[in-house]
Amino acid sequence: TIALKHGAHRIGNRTDADMARWRSLRFGQFIHWGLYAIPAGEWNGKTYNGAAEWIRSWKEMPHEAYDQLYKQFNPVNFNPQQWAAQAKAMGAKYMIITTKHHDGFCLWPSKYSKYTIAASPWKKDLLGPMIDAYNKAGIDVHLYFSIIDWNHPDYRASLKNAADSAAGKRFQVFVKNQLAELLQRYPTVKGFWFDGTWDDSWKNDGAFSDELEQYLQSLHPGLVMGSRLRADEKGARHFDSNGRLMGDYEQGWERKLPATIADVHGNDWEAVMTVPENQWGYHAKWMGHVKTVNEILEMLVKSVSLNGNFVLNFGPKADGTYRTEEQQLAAGIGEWMKVNGVAVYDGAYAGFEKQDWGYYIRKAGTDSVYMVVFNIPVSGSLRVKLPARTALTGVTMLQGNTALTPEWVGRNEYFIHLQNRQTASPVVILLKTEKGENKDKGNVEKAK
Numbered sequence: 001t002i003a004l005k006h007g008a009h010r011i012g013n014r015t016d017a018d019m020a021r022w023r024s025l026r027f028g029q030f031i032h033w034g035l036y037a038i039p040a041g042e043w044n045g046k047t048y049n050g051a052a053e054w055i056r057s058w059k060e061m062p063h064e065a066y067d068q069l070y071k072q073f074n075p076v077n078f079n080p081q082q083w084a085a086q087a088k089a090m091g092a093k094y095m096i097i098t099t100k101h102h103d104g105f106c107l108w109p110s111k112y113s114k115y116t117i118a119a120s121p122w123k124k125d126l127l128g129p130m131i132d133a134y135n136k137a138g139i140d141v142h143l144y145f146s147i148i149d150w151n152h153p154d155y156r157a158s159l160k161n162a163a164d165s166a167a168g169k170r171f172q173v174f175v176k177n178q179l180a181e182l183l184q185r186y187p188t189v190k191g192f193w194f195d196g197t198w199d200d201s202w203k204n205d206g207a208f209s210d211e212l213e214q215y216l217q218s219l220h221p222g223l224v225m226g227s228r229l230r231a232d233e234k235g236a237r238h239f240d241s242n243g244r245l246m247g248d249y250e251q252g253w254e255r256k257l258p259a260t261i262a263d264v265h266g267n268d269w270e271a272v273m274t275v276p277e278n279q280w281g282y283h284a285k286w287m288g289h290v291k292t293v294n295e296i297l298e299m300l301v302k303s304v305s306l307n308g309n310f311v312l313n314f315g316p317k318a319d320g321t322y323r324t325e326e327q328q329l330a331a332g333i334g335e336w337m338k339v340n341g342v343a344v345y346d347g348a349y350a351g352f353e354k355q356d357w358g359y360y361i362r363k364a365g366t367d368s369v370y371m372v373v374f375n376i377p378v379s380g381s382l383r384v385k386l387p388a389r390t391a392l393t394g395v396t397m398l399q400g401n402t403a404l405t406p407e408w409v410g411r412n413e414y415f416i417h418l419q420n421r422q423t424a425s426p427v428v429i430l431l432k433t434e435k436g437e438n439k440d441k442g443n444v445e446k447a448k
């Protein structure tokens with residue numbers, strides 16, 4: 001291995017209570033809200049095909065025009081209690097809010113910047129009421145913070161000369177001050193979700209990102225921060241130059257999921273997902289495929305089955321309301337989670353051989369394994385192959401709490417025959433297992 005001063009400081013996952021809590025929550029809500037919701041992907045009658053929160057970088061959007069938008073930001077319909085109720089009904093257990101996106105506009109009245117909510121017609125802090133409402137609803141809050149800051153005069157994508165380096169130093173002080181300010185103002189937050197850390201100016205100062213992470217941990221012990229914050233002293237990101245994950249979980253799964261358990265290398269990880277193909281901030285015209293409830297449920301279940309967290313993104317409008325599609329999605333997901341969320345919360349990789357019908361999720365640390373079925377075969381027969389020396393002692397369909405009698409094929413293989421092959425939602429079956437050889441305990445029919 002290469003001697004590193006600013007690489008990973010730990011091999012393996014964190015085992016403390018704060019990280020165990022983050023891991024148990026499994027399902028989060030991302031919220032991208034800011035000035036970009038005003039143009040909403042359109043300008044001068046033209047539609048921006050990129051992600052709405054990137055509209056300032058669009059050649060058709062004059063920077064001066066974008067930079068005046070804060071004078072119009074007045075979310076008169078903002079209702080944080082309603083936002084939190086919607087997230088609670090959906091079954092989200094944590095929420096990540098954009099405190100400041102790449103455009104540099106702060107949703108809180110930061111004393112280190114003039115480009116904040118205090119300068120808008122709304123004037124008042126938006127983060128405090130949101131955090132309070134979500135915490136009251138029993139939902140943890142994490143703060144998204146973009147290092148890239150298109151508004152700040154000292155931001156540099158790369159440091160080309162002494163003047164850039166001096167500006168870069170001033171910018172690092174600014175970042176440190178804003179982050180400390182956020183922790184001081186919102187002491188109940190559980191973590192930071194860093195973004196915009198791919199520019200050379202950041203990538204080439206691994207020492208600063210390392211010191212910053214340690215500084216934030218010292219201010220707020222237990223804080224959960226993903227791998228996207230860090231670079232090591234050789235410019236390696238997420239994984240240091242020895243291939244070891246930096247930060248507390250792998251934070252690279254943006255709009256994509258790992259395929260198999262091998263892809264996650266035993267690390268904690270989290271996927272963040274958009275409802276349309278690629279829109280985080282509010283876009284008036286969603287183009288392309290919009291994910292359905294069942295598609296989102298499959299991504300959530302697949303993530304948990306591979307030991308990860310899944311975060312679904314919402315982009316509120318400039319007035320503080322949600323678009324209909326997102327409201328309907330939240331309600332549909334919540335309906336399924338009400339009955340089946342028990343298979344998601346505290347869920348973990350089961351260690352069973354993957355089958356085509358769907359995913360196994362182990363209730364962490366127990367002998368209970370849930371089958372979440374998305375693809376019922378035409379035969380209606382679900383193959384279950386247990387690990388060696390694991391016996392199946394009980395099978396229960398969650399819906400209706402119905403006991404099922406599996407067919408024992410021999411050794412550690414079974415079939416579960418579903419009577420009803422028609423279902424509009426994923427079917428959840430609870431398997432009770434125990435160590436030991438499978439033998440005919442009379443709870444199974446012999447193979448015909």
Ligand SMILES: C[C@@H]1N[C@@H](c2nc3ccccc3[nH]2)[C@H](O)[C@@H]1O
Pocket residue numbers: 032051053054195254272280
């Ligand atoms: C969580 C997501 N990360 C930001 C982002 N900017 C990118 C630029 C290039 C490639 C990927 C990006 N993701 C998106 O704007 C959103 O905030």
